[in-house]
Amino acid sequence: MTSLPKATASQPLSVDAGDIGVLICHGFTGSPVSMRPWADRMVTEGFSVRLPLLPGHGTSWQEMNRTTFDDWLGAVTAALAELRERCRSVVVCGLSMGGTLTLRLAQLYPEAIAGIVLVNPAVMSLRREMAVLPVLKHLVPSLKGITDDIAKPGASEFGYDRTPLKAVDAMRKGWAVTRADLGGIALPVLLLHSRVDHVVEPENARLILEKISSTDVTEIVLERSYHVATLDYDADLIFDESVAFVRRVTKEQ
Template identity: 25%
Template sequence: MAIAARSSDPVFVRGGPVGCLALHGFGGSPAEIGPILTALAARGLTVSAPLLPGHGATGPALAETRFRHWIRGAEEALQELAGSCTQLHLLGFSMGALIALHLAARRDVGSVCALAAPVLLDDPHALSGRLARYMRGGPPPTALRSLVRLARLVRRELVHVRAPVLAMQGDRDRWIAPDSGAYLVRHVSGTARLCLLEGRGHFVGLERGRDEVAAQVADWITVRAIGCRP
């Protein structure tokens, strides 16, 4: 089953007892990590990739939401996934990586995979220009400021993340600080590994080499999943 590259629909694929909650980025949708979702489902995992509040074509506008709403949407999806799975793993891209780390700081999970996590984001204007070209109508300033507050919160919480963490980041990513991945792996309490992807930008799940990235993520999760080996 291939996940559509342009759809803004949420994704849920029922597989075995090992589940993965996958979270998209700011202003995006699960399609941003479609190839990775396809790879995880092919390994027999149950995959849940919700459309977070304020995102996509339905629901409240992004300008009307804050990071607490995005977190609440992720928490609800994780709770639902926990009802059918005996083991949970977290995957997040960009803003979704921040939310995944926030969740991991508060509950036991099997592992975390953080793609292009903007943990050092501290200036709401730093992303504004790039997002203006990426998002129709430009980024809502209030939501963008809330994203910065989320990054600051997660930096304080990293010490509470004890699950194994894989941080993946493109060496040509101009959307986030170059030291973001290194900062992340230094400050979590569990084992952590940084994978720098040569010649890749921010959207590592969709760019050239996406199949390799998808395979690496699938390997990372399945090797750590009880009773599920690649």
């Protein structure tokens, strides 16, 4: 669990420091809580950091049902633009749907990004309800929440206890667009994924690795963590590896 109070940790974070920028994107129905320890580590390392709160998150699942993938993409795009304005080089990092957004930014703005870090990223789902989601979302507003898939006792991301289905359908459409353009990604990639993940299927990591065009790719399997690995037993490994990656890919930028 993050050591900060929930009310503080769920707020967006914006820190201007060095000339290397790091944009960190949280996941679906979550908030900056799940990423705050990672963001704080990046600040400690002297990087300028943006950790935005995505629209519809950190409030209520009902409000989230009124937002779209384009809304979420708009928030991280604005944060990227802020960092690009003041930093000589930027790396984008994301967890779960934050990984989807990271991939999409890499597709849309490759010239603005030095590399990307993905933790349990999602671009598809094999869940049965996805097939009927376009109809189901009009009949049922929400299903049971998917938060706190964490092996470490006592850790929590304080996400929604319900999963808003119109928002899920918006995410599904975002997955499709991102999945179709994976071949356009040629940036350096650090991909960390949990061996056991009860939210995002392992087919996601395999598909991303198969489809991207990047030649500089590092894959790390997280042996001790579930989906929200940034709050789990492998958090320090994620932070250490991402710091080394950021320093390496921005060294000559």
